[in-house]
Amino acid sequence: MKIEPLYDKVVVKQLSDTEVTASGIVLPDSVDKEKPMEGEVVAVGQGKRMENGSVAPMSVKVGDKVLFTKYAPDEVEVD
Numbered sequence: 001m002k003i004e005p006l007y008d009k010v011v012v013k014q015l016s017d018t019e020v021t022a023s024g025i026v027l028p029d030s031v032d033k034e035k036p037m038e039g040e041v042v043a044v045g046q047g048k049r050m051e052n053g054s055v056a057p058m059s060v061k062v063g064d065k066v067l068f069t070k071y072a073p074d075e076v077e078v079d
Contacts, residue, residue: 008048012039
C-alpha cells in the first residue's frame with residue numbers, strides 16, 4: 001500500500017519503540033512520552049499552500065532522519 005500525504009504533511013516510520021538501559025532493563029515507550037523519538041521520512045506532501053496560491057516546498061525529503069514526540073503523530077498501521 002502506498003501512502004501519499006497531502007500538502008505539508010509527512011509520513012514517518014518509527015525506528016525504535018523500546019529502549020534498553022545499560023543494565024539490560026527494557027523501557028517501553030510509555031515510560032517517557034516527552035522524550036523525542038527517532039524516525040525515517042517515508043513520504044512527503046507537495047508543500048504548504050500559501051495565501052497567494054504558491055506552494056512553499058517541504059524542508060524534509062524521503063530518507064531523512066527526524067525526531068518527533070509521541071504527542072505529535074496520528075498513528076496508523078500499514079500492512
